[in-house]
Amino acid sequence: MIQVKHLKKSFGKVEVLKDISVDIKEKEVVCVIGPSGSGKSTFLRCLNKLEEITSGQVIIDGQDITDPHVDMNKVRQEVGMVFQQFNLFPHKTVIENIILAPVKVKGVSEKEAIERGISLLKKVGLSEKADSYPDELSGGQKQRVAIARALAMNPKVMLFDEPTSALDPEMVGEVLNVMKELANEGMTMIVVTHEIGFAKEVSDRILFMDGGYIIEENAPEELFGNPQHERTKAFLSKVLS
């Protein structure tokens, strides 16, 4: 589904991603963990080219997105993204947030988009909030709307960039539950997260990143139970204690 080959990313002189190669299979749920500044978010943002890629290749569903001839707008329709700061459109209601891209980008009829939007809102448990504005919602509700908005484009992959980091603790669970359900339905997911419990429970594989490299990758029980690298051990001892 996604192949990353020798991906490098620099901001000016600072090389944030040094040499990342990884394959992600269809229906796989991969969590990316690591200390802050390790390049996790940058890695994720390179996968839909919100960051320009300095060198290397990223192939999404057979399309090399580093090729300038590839239509990124088409590729991005297949790759949903959920942000730490939600980034809902504040001037639009919840349902308008959800239908905007399907109607304007895909050309779905408004009626059809609303029907689908309502069913997505039901799925994330917010059908009664369709006509609310984002500033009337709690953080957890906003993030669930953001997930529904991304799903409205019927993406093949979902990217989550620390989706619960900006939430009050009591709202983390409701967002993680929606994500678990999505994982169980077979969505391909890449999740940058600090929620070790979620990573353990849901993911097929964990990538541990530090200093711009993937230091270690393994199934969660292996990576958490029997970490191989010193840096992985040091990080886990901090977050698990």
Added chain:
Amino acid sequence: MNFRFDLIAEYMPFFLQGMLVTIGLSLAAIAIGTVLGLFIGIGKIAQNPYIRLPFTWYVTFFRGTPLFVQMLLVHFGLVPLIIGDTNGIIAAIVALSLNSAAYIAEIFRAGIQSIDKGQMEAARSLGMSHKQAMRYVILPQATKRMIPPLGNEFVVLIKESSIAAIIATPELMYWGRAMQGQYYIVWEPYLTVALIYLVLTLSLSKVLSFVERRTKSR
């Protein structure tokens, strides 16, 4: 001091006529300046620095030199160069439009750039083109933030249109000067003119604060 209301009454038809010209100049300059300003403002935030350059120069020139100088340049230079003759009304509209476009461009630029960049990223991540993201996500939010500074600019424009008096455009200030020249009195013409400007700017402020309230909700 003997305040000559009778002379003010005598000149009132000219003041009212001048006021209409002032309103006309201002409306024309607001319309042209806004369209031109939007274009220049978008040019100023272009990705390519070479595309940005002429727009930056434009804004630097028109904000960094006096409107007085610009008015004379347009009246005696630019307009004759283009239409062969000069005309106070056309020259005043052109000078005011070019000048206000520079300020309005900055208002548009600041408004667009004040929107959190997460909004653009979210729109693009959904597959929207840059243009679609601008149109459906960024501009509707930016426009609301632009209304107060745009209103200020329009008020400034009404007042600065008085500079057109020096190129003999028959607007409000022109008639004030004419009355002073004819009767050698100062207070009567200029206080009257000041009062009429005040009425114009206050009315516009009222309209603008109404518009602001109407669009404030989100």
